[in-house]
Amino acid sequence: MAEIRLQGVTKIFDRRVRAVDNVDLTIADQEFVVLLGPSGCGKTTLLRMVAGLEYPESGRIEIGGRDVTDLPPRKRDIAMVFQSYAVFPHLTVFDNIAFGLKMKKTPKAEIKRRVEEAAALVELSPFLERYPAQLSGGQRQRVAVARAIVMQPAVLLMDEPLSNLDALLRLNFRAELKRLVRELKTTTIYVTHDQVEALSLGDRIAVMREGRIVQVGTPTEVYDRPATEFVGGFIGNPPMNFLRGHLEREDGRAWVAIGEQRIPAPESLATKDGEVLVGIRAENIEALSEPAPDSIQTRVDVVEPLGSHLLVTASLGDQRVKVLARSDAPIQPDDQLWLRPEPGKLRWFDRETGEALGTRG
Amino acid sequence: MTARRLGWAPYALLLPSLAFLALFFAVPMVRAFGLAFQDADGNWSLESWRTMFSDTEFREALVTTLLLIVIIIPVQFAIALAMALVVNARLKGAGFWLYIYAIPLGISELAAGIIWFAIFTQQGWLNSILEGLGILDRPFIFLNYQNRGWLIFTVVMAEAWRATSIIMIILVAGLQGIPRDYLEAADVFGATFFQKVRRVILPMLRPSVQVALILRTILAFQAFAVVLALTGRGMTVLASEAYRWYSDYRNPHVAAAYAGFILLLSVLSTLLFLWLLPTREEQFR
Numbered sequence: 195m196a197e198i199r200l201q202g203v204t205k206i207f208d209r210r211v212r213a214v215d216n217v218d219l220t221i222a223d224q225e226f227v228v229l230l231g232p233s234g235c236g237k238t239t240l241l242r243m244v245a246g247l248e249y250p251e252s253g254r255i256e257i258g259g260r261d262v263t264d265l266p267p268r269k270r271d272i273a274m275v276f277q278s279y280a281v282f283p284h285l286t287v288f289d290n291i292a293f294g295l296k297m298k299k300t301p302k303a304e305i306k307r308r309v310e311e312a313a314a315l316v317e318l319s320p321f322l323e324r325y326p327a328q329l330s331g332g333q334r335q336r337v338a339v340a341r342a343i344v345m346q347p348a349v350l351l352m353d354e355p356l357s358n359l360d361a362l363l364r365l366n367f368r369a370e371l372k373r374l375v376r377e378l379k380t381t382t383i384y385v386t387h388d389q390v391e392a393l394s395l396g397d398r399i400a401v402m403r404e405g406r407i408v409q410v411g412t413p414t415e416v417y418d419r420p421a422t423e424f425v426g427g428f429i430g431n432p433p434m435n436f437l438r439g440h441l442e443r444e445d446g447r448a449w450v451a452i453g454e455q456r457i458p459a460p461e462s463l464a465t466k467d468g469e470v471l472v473g474i475r476a477e478n479i480e481a482l483s484e485p486a487p488d489s490i491q492t493r494v495d496v497v498e499p500l501g502s503h504l505l506v507t508a509s510l511g512d513q514r515v516k517v518l519a520r521s522d523a524p525i526q527p528d529d530q531l532w533l534r535p536e537p538g539k540l541r542w543f544d545r546e547t548g549e550a551l552g553t554r555g
Numbered sequence: 556m557t558a559r560r561l562g563w564a565p566y567a568l569l570l571p572s573l574a575f576l577a578l579f580f581a582v583p584m585v586r587a588f589g590l591a592f593q594d595a596d597g598n599w600s601l602e603s604w605r606t607m608f609s610d611t612e613f614r615e616a617l618v619t620t621l622l623l624i625v626i627i628i629p630v631q632f633a634i635a636l637a638m639a640l641v642v643n644a645r646l647k648g649a650g651f652w653l654y655i656y657a658i659p660l661g662i663s664e665l666a667a668g669i670i671w672f673a674i675f676t677q678q679g680w681l682n683s684i685l686e687g688l689g690i691l692d693r694p695f696i697f698l699n700y701q702n703r704g705w706l707i708f709t710v711v712m713a714e715a716w717r718a719t720s721i722i723m724i725i726l727v728a729g730l731q732g733i734p735r736d737y738l739e740a741a742d743v744f745g746a747t748f749f750q751k752v753r754r755v756i757l758p759m760l761r762p763s764v765q766v767a768l769i770l771r772t773i774l775a776f777q778a779f780a781v782v783l784a785l786t787g788r789g790m791t792v793l794a795s796e797a798y799r800w801y802s803d804y805r806n807p808h809v810a811a812a813y814a815g816f817i818l819l820l821s822v823l824s825t826l827l828f829l830w831l832l833p834t835r836e837e838q839f840r
Contacts, residue, residue, distance in 0.1 A: 246742075284759060297747075297754075
């Protein structure tokens, strides 16, 4: 059992920068949680505090029910994969993987057995006698992973482990890593700025911004129901569309006016002054060549064929919307295009705070 | 930029330093070897070398030189490594310590010898303090020519004080070249402080250690001002003998043979360190 519990964890750099600001997060045993956010959001600092490489100014860190807040890394029962891999250049692959076990004075025979097992898991068996400089970047990355999993730690920490690989390798390793961690059932915290990686790997994603956790949820929750405009804009490619609108009531129904046009809104939608931000994902918009009920008229700016889809950028007054259309749709720049949002996929945000507005039903 | 496009420019830039080295190092070295292999009449001969090897002081000078090296270098390395780790820990005020540690570097060998003479001499600082504290009734004679152990101890102290910082500075530079991630990886994977030093820092510091060892050993073969200042004629090293044959006996040939012998030992020790601490290219990137 290795549940991780963070309570009010705060890290301040240079006496004023709140790199991590009062973070509460509980990670269940065997859970894979991704810390996601733009660079400088504090995700790596938070991970390093769990590792014991930084100490929080205030707050409490528990691993498996044990308070480890003030313990050095070696007393925390963790292992870590570094962004730079930090594979020791003066040691062979075998000695690199065996490093942690040797520090713990594990019997020689057991070291040999476990290192060979771990190396087999990441397909490094033929390279055990090589030095890191004789390996490719991808192989070095696997040495770093093997060195961590061979410890059978209570908690596995990964700091952007795929970011130094080229695109194709990254795609392969992502799947490999997912399989590996699922088999090992180790509680894992994984830091990345890559939203696709986060969506594909995490049991849950914690989205961070400016030292705080903005939203924690399953990939589907975070993608479909972003808690703030920031989350909707950060996750997804293309990012969620946001349109400025104004809430109106007419004929006993609620509408949101966008420019001269309007779309129906939930009855329960309430804002301070009627100003609202409408969020909709590109794949949740139907692109029609003729007027239809509840659609809004736009003009096509750019059409980008992406192979599987067309990415269409359309304008609505001074606002822009991105829409995914079928790749065989006959859409040309300057065409008129009617956009119909899928009912139930519209999200409403406060224009000022960017926070999701509650709606009932 | 390709060599072809650079043309003669690199050679022109190298020329001044090459000329300097040739004029002030290569020529005197060849002339010195020439002197060592000639007799007083200018005929080629091994006479000077025979004189040197059969000289009564030769054995003692060689043994003392080697003994000093064997004692001083490990002591200095241990101290320098500790100092370098303190400086590199980037604690508050570590920069200040770097400056304090570096002060002896600015002091000449002879001045350093005189400073330590003032400490160890009969009415020196050390005796005054020990008497003042009531530990001694009367001065203890550290610089007693009958007592070689104390003489060596005082020379070791002075040399350690004078030349440890140069090793420290080389090691600090080397430490700063070790990416922080490696040290953090060692921490995460359970290394204690001493395990980290032994398993990660020292191996990764090997190129710097090698440079420092070679430099320090060569300097130790040449050392003599400190020995002279502290012990006068009480103790002799190879460089003192070269000096004595030149200035006292007015025999530049035997002096040159001593100088050549010192050069030979320096080259051998350098080769030894290169062989003991090989830096394999494939281990580092």
